[in-house]
Amino acid sequence: MNKILAIANQKGGVGKTTTAVNLAASLSATKRKVLLVDLDPQGNASTAAGIQANEIKNLFNLFFDKTPINECIYKSSDGYDVIPGGQELIALEVAIRENNKQSFLTKELEGLSNTYDYTIIDTPPTLNQLTIEALFAASGTLIPLQCEYYSLEGVTGLMETIKTLSDKNLSSNRVLGIVRTMVDMRNNLAKEVSDELEKHFSNLLFNTLIPRNVKLAEAPSHGVSGIKYMPNSYGAKAYLALAGELIRKVEYV
Ligand SMILES: Nc1ncnc2c1ncn2[C@@H]1O[C@H](COP(=O)(O)OP(=O)(O)O)[C@@H](O)[C@H]1O
Numbered sequence: 001m002n003k004i005l006a007i008a009n010q011k012g013g014v015g016k017t018t019t020a021v022n023l024a025a026s027l028s029a030t031k032r033k034v035l036l037v038d039l040d041p042q043g044n045a046s047t048a049a050g051i052q053a054n055e056i057k058n059l060f061n062l063f064f065d066k067t068p069i070n071e072c073i074y075k076s077s078d079g080y081d082v083i084p085g086g087q088e089l090i091a092l093e094v095a096i097r098e099n100n101k102q103s104f105l106t107k108e109l110e111g112l113s114n115t116y117d118y119t120i121i122d123t124p125p126t127l128n129q130l131t132i133e134a135l136f137a138a139s140g141t142l143i144p145l146q147c148e149y150y151s152l153e154g155v156t157g158l159m160e161t162i163k164t165l166s167d168k169n170l171s172s173n174r175v176l177g178i179v180r181t182m183v184d185m186r187n188n189l190a191k192e193v194s195d196e197l198e199k200h201f202s203n204l205l206f207n208t209l210i211p212r213n214v215k216l217a218e219a220p221s222h223g224v225s226g227i228k229y230m231p232n233s234y235g236a237k238a239y240l241a242l243a244g245e246l247i248r249k250v251e252y253v
Pocket residue numbers: 011012013014015016017018019044125181182183210211212213214216217218235
């Protein structure tokens with residue numbers, strides 16, 4: 001059974017793409033079959049997966065040209081599969097809304113339910129139709145969060161949206177957990193915010209902390225995940241641990 005997970009937070013620069021790519025790589029390292037869907041017009045996850053931007057087909061072609069989904073799937077340099085993102089997704093976002101094609105992605109991914117163990121969807125830093133498509137399609141959402149003041153702003157809105165969708169039986173999505181990213185425990189503020197999160201969201205927090213680690217930031221320019229770039233780095237080890245925690249959460253229930 002394909003477990004579809006959205007990585008979402010309306011804030012930019014919180015580690016969504018880094019989490020999506022490194023989780024995909026970590027799950028793939030455990031021999032699970034993984035598909036990464038890049039729903040961000042910026043296409044950062046695709047670049048980090050080693051996909052060349054030219055001559056790619058993506059969900060835009062699937063929607064407008066009826067390109068079969070299998071022709072939109074590429075192999076990442078880490079070995080997992082990728083449906084790339086790119087600027088065309090801006091037009092796709094408008095088209096889904098204007099043509100009332102909500103849940104378009106859900107239907108497309110249903111056809112792949114026997115092909116993958118996990119589908120990880122990276123989303124743009126807004127709560128637009130592309131993000132909503134991911135929230136509809138997913139059975140769980142991970143919310144990367146930086147431990148700073150105001151970091152929770154928007155997250156409660158995202159959580160309410162997910163709850164509303166499921167209350168109205170529009171999706172079976174639930175928040176799987178908040179992932180604390182770019183953590184630097186020498187920073188007192190980060191520690192304070194992290195402690196506050198533990199107080200208020202204890203059941204919704206992943207225990208694994210993702211440290212600030214330059215190897216994770218360098219890896220995308222080499223078109224690979226941090227896991228492949230520097231497997232012994234703190235960042236890579238943290239994402240492998242997060243994948244382990246995730247597996248226990250979604251597979252051992
Ligand atoms: N744990 C980390 N340590 C160091 N740099 C990181 C880490 N996570 C993300 N970054 C860097 O921070 C920036 C924003 O991260 P990114 O994953 O692109 O966020 P988002 O997708 O939410 O916009 C990127 O330059 C990325 O390489």
